[in-house]
Amino acid sequence: MKINRYEGYDLDLLIQEAKKELGEDIKILSYEVETQKSILPFKKRKKYILFVEVPTAEDGFMEILSKEEKSHELDRFLEQIEKMIDKKIDSLKRSESSLLPVPPHSGTNTHINEDLSEFTGDSVELINLLIKKDVEPAAAKMIVKEACGLDIDTNKFDLSTTFFKEALIKGIKKYIKFTGPLKIQKGGLKVFAFVGPTGVGKTTNLFKIASELVIKQNLKVAVISIDTFKVGAIQQARAYANILNIPFFAVTDSKNLKKTLSNMSDIDVVLIDTVGRSHYDYWRLGEMKEILGGGSDLMEILLVISCNYKNSEAMEIVNRYRTFFPISSIFFTKIDETYKPGILVNLPLKSEIPVSFISTGQRVPEDIRVLNSERIADYLLGE
Template structure:
């Protein structure tokens, strides 16, 4: 990892300089502040040192093989592997005919089972589309039925809407609850915590929310982090907070959390960043529950879930987390990393938990959207 160092007397100017050199998506590792004496001994000014990671292209296996350092030992090893593969293929040919794997085709029809015999026409086509997007059969049936009427000729259900999108919106409106925009009352302290497994993007998306509240809603926001375990987590969060010019605190126990919150009489909302924990690690989840217990009784807790999770794993995460925390909403991330977003309807319908926001990329604060029925329908039909 290569690190660039910037020094000066204005931190915002240093950040802008780094962006000009390395691009807008820079990763700030940390910064240091020291008092520098001037000509007069009693007069000091702050000098900043900013550390930024320089993005580098990752080197793949084929790139390594193409280098001059590739020696004869590697050649012999690859030759041995090729012979083993050829031998295995020959043995398979003797036992069975190998059928080619068909390429992925978005338009390929999925066989409709007898489970959907009560549907006909456009309703069946819409069910097929939802199944291709990884919507579970039972959920697809529930959603489509909300937009159907009885076809007289076949005595089966068919869509009573002109467009698939309209039909999906109808079903989603009936079966999924949405939190809507954050409702923050100025002068009343609201506390919102973000929990979830490692790597789902809690910190980045917390600061997307913070940016929205500070820049567009002109609210007084503070951030508290209890993620003191991951290397660099506090430094990264502090750098984000410094850019937004909002208070930032790091706490390690419930007593300090309670004390910190009690000192924020002039803050409208406090966002709490938590450490990522496996949903199978009950001991660590218990520790985090004890720390968050230092918050007030009205704390709102949002569970952050990645859209590239398998449906079964996502359900397991929700069920295990909700045994420790009263989950108020689901915050979806990484929708840009999957072409099968069925989790957007499978999870809220099966868990009956409202959904709030969805992250569409890594940029702060641009890549954040409020979820609503129309937006969910757009993702499901590929718009």
């Protein structure tokens, strides 16, 4: 991948320059902001550095579309697609009459073709169960193998534990890291920022944490919101803060965030609520990174992920967010909205990021739990 770099003092002009050079459909990777001294005393100006991906010269489907001389290739390609679709429709029509309705979530027609030749007995049953719960096959085999011994008769791996849950706990403990409850001492300011895509429940779950800290741990808590974009976001957060009788602030830039934090010497914990941003919106993520840059160097950042995301999309979110923020843990939400919670294993195992909490519903403050190996095992087994 080739990347072009543009520098200047007007970000919009830089984007226009990139579009003029590379075309309208440019892909902005990120941008940086440098503060430079101006000729005038006490006045500073911002210099922007824009990074844009340069399209490669490889001939893909979109390039065929753009080249008139290759239109005959496109015609042949579309003909092949039409034939494949027609063939698939005919196949479905022939088999439709023989299909019986399947109860929701039963999974009776799930056919697993994964190679489990090195396993036998209960280990095979447990691996198949995990795969049906959307645990990736490689991850399922890794976890189960940790609780296996070698069967003498077959020379294959089988469970060395009596119960499935016991086997899962052993494997999960081996491969997944847990933060446990938030570690906070009175008199020492701790700052936690909640980041993540739109609609994952950052604000609601932030105040579940705040309620726990105020009511059960008797800590002095303050909330700062930088979500000034979503309609009603500030009002919702302020209402929660008023119920808990804790300080609430809204800031829009890094300077005000730094100033606000510097005036909190009597506070034990500060929770920062952020605006939901698409993981594909590098520009907005860069803005949010700049604002959070005014926070404490000891700030911990929790990435909030919904359990009803597909595994591939969830991993994409993690990878893109971690290029902007030092993620300290993953906070899972909406476990009550999925019956295939394989993401609880796949994401921390592949990303190697510890997991912290899980939201079990909408109620504040009841529906939240600290994640551990036992709870993940329960969710995977449907308990």
